[in-house]
Amino acid sequence: NAGVTQTPKFQVLKTGQSMTLQCAQDMNHNSMYWYRQDPGMGLRLIYYSASEGTTDKGEVPNGYNVSRLNKREFSLRLESAAPSQTSVYFCASSEIQGGEKLFFGSGTQLSVL
Amino acid sequence: QKEVEQNSGPLSVPEGAIASLNCTYSDRGSQSFFWYRQYSGKSPELIMSIYSNGDKEDGRFTAQLNKASQYVSLLIRDSQPSDSATYLCAVRPGGYNKLIFGAGTRLAVHP
Numbered sequence: 001n002a003g004v005t006q007t008p009k010f011q012v013l014k015t016g017q018s019m020t021l022q023c024a025q026d027m028n029h030n031s032m033y034w035y036r037q038d039p040g041m042g043l044r045l046i047y048y049s050a051s052e053g054t055t056d057k058g059e060v061p062n063g064y065n066v067s068r069l070n071k072r073e074f075s076l077r078l079e080s081a082a083p084s085q086t087s088v089y090f091c092a093s094s095e096i097q098g099g100e101k102l103f104f105g106s107g108t109q110l111s112v113l
Numbered sequence: 114q115k116e117v118e119q120n121s122g123p124l125s126v127p128e129g130a131i132a133s134l135n136c137t138y139s140d141r142g143s144q145s146f147f148w149y150r151q152y153s154g155k156s157p158e159l160i161m162s163i164y165s166n167g168d169k170e171d172g173r174f175t176a177q178l179n180k181a182s183q184y185v186s187l188l189i190r191d192s193q194p195s196d197s198a199t200y201l202c203a204v205r206p207g208g209y210n211k212l213i214f215g216a217g218t219r220l221a222v223h224p
Contacts, residue, residue: 033211040121042201042216043157050210058211090156097210100145104156 002026006091006105013081013112021076021108023091031094032074033058033102034066036087043090049074050097081112115140115206119215126222132189134200134218139183142207146178146185149201151217157201161187192222 004025013019025032033048035058045058049068063085065077074093078085088109092102116139126132134148145164149157163169163176163185175188185204189196202215 035214040216042117043203043214045211048211100147100205100212101159101162102149102157102212104158107156 004091004093004103004105006089006108008108009106010109011111013078013110015082015112017081018077018079019081020078021089021091021110022073023075023105024073025091025093025103026072027093027095027103028071029093029095029103030071031097032068033092033094034064034074034076035090035092036060037090037107038087046076046089081110083112086110086112115204115209115213117202117204117213117215119200119202119218121216122219123221124218126192126220128192128194128222128224130192130222132192132196132220132222134187134189134202134220135184136186136202136204136215137184138202138204138206138213140204140206141180141183143180143183143204144207145205146176147203147212148174148176148185148187149203149214151199151201153198189220192220194222194224196220197222 034046035043047066052071091105148161151157161176173190177186199217201217203212
C-alpha cells in the first residue's frame with residue numbers, strides 16, 4: 001500500500017521547456033489536489049479534482065494544466081516553464097470532497113533556470 | 114480573500130516543556146480545522162482535526178478551537194526533540210470545498 005506516489009522527485013528545466021508531473025494514489029480516494037510550496041508562503045492550491053472527470057482551478061492556476069486520467073491518477077503539466085514556477089510541488093488525495101484529511105505524496109523539487 | 118495566519122517562528126522550547134502554536138483565520142464561517150506536521154524535506158502529515166469549540170486531545174497533542182475569536186491552537190505536552198518540525202494550520206472556509214493553509218510555524222525542541 002504505497003499511498004500517494006509522485007514522480008519525478010527532482011527536475012531541472014530551462015525556461016520555456018514543458019513537463020508533466022505524475023501522481024497516483026491507491027487508497028480509492030475521490031478527490032485529488034496539486035499544491036505548490038514556497039518559502040514563507042505555505043501550501044497554495046494549484047488545481048484540484050473533486051471526483052473523477054472533474055477539475056477546478058485553485059488559488060494559483062496560471063501556467064498549469066491538469067488531467068484526471070482516472071480515479072487513481074492526476075497529472076500536472078507545465079506547458080512553458082518560467083523561473084517563477086521554481087517550487088516544491090505536492091500531490092495529495094482525500095476520501096472526503098472538500099480537501100479535508102489530506103494524504104500527501106513525497107513531493108517534487110522543481111527548478112526552472 | 115480567505116486568510117490563515119501563523120507566526121513563522123522559530124518557536125524554541127526545552128525538552129519536556131509545553132509548546133503552544135497558534136493560528137488565526139479570517140473567515141467566520143469556517144467549519145473544519147486541521148494541524149499538519151512537516152519535517153524538513155518531507156511532506157505534510159495530518160496530526161489533528163477539530164470541528165467544535167473547545168479542546169480535543171490525542172496523546173500529547175491538544176487542539177483548541179475558539180470560533181468566536183477565530184483562532185485555533187495546538188499544544189504539545191512533554192515536547193521531544195522529535196517534535197521539531199514545521200506545523201501547518203489549515204482551515205476549510207464556509208462554502209469552500211478546499212483547504213487554506215497558513216505558512217507554518219517552525220518548532221525547535223532542544224535537549
